Amino acid sequence: MNxxxxxxxxxxxxxxxxxxAGIPIATAVLMHHSKQEQASTQRQVEFEITAVAAGAISKRFLEIQLGVTMLFTGFLARKNRNSKSLVFHITDFQENEFETPLLD
Incomplete structure (x- = not known):
């Protein structure tokens, strides 16, 4: 499963x-910050990932304001057939429902 x-x-x-083919495509860079537990210690996790939303979701995706924290769902795929770089393909998103913010 991916x-x-x-x-x-x-x-x-x-x-x-x-x-x-006329399919709308939205591209963005997502930024993630959180603390994760690994080997009984807290680890600061930060990364940026290129994201793509295609079809009807793309226009809604571009309406999200910069800096607003959301929960994004999708899958990973190569940027293109010959690339080793990964791109996050967004299939759905919603407001962040976590009680505490993940940003410090």
Whole structure:
């Protein structure tokens, strides 16, 4: 199974573009900050990941304000057939429902 859920905020976003088939594509960089437990110790986790939303969800995706923390759901795939870089393909998102903020 290839499903990823990440609480993150949009750090950068590009203008909406369209594939040759006319499918709208939104691209952004997501930023994540959290503390995770590993080997009985707290670890500070920070990363940025390129994200893509395609189809009807893309316009809603671009409406999210920069810096707003959301829960993103999707899957990982190569940037293209010959690349080793991964891209997070967003299939759904919703407001962050965690009681405490993940940002310090």
């Amino acid at each position: 499903e990823l859920k990440v609480v993150a905020s949009i750090a950068e976003k590009s203008a909406l573009r369209y594939t040759p």
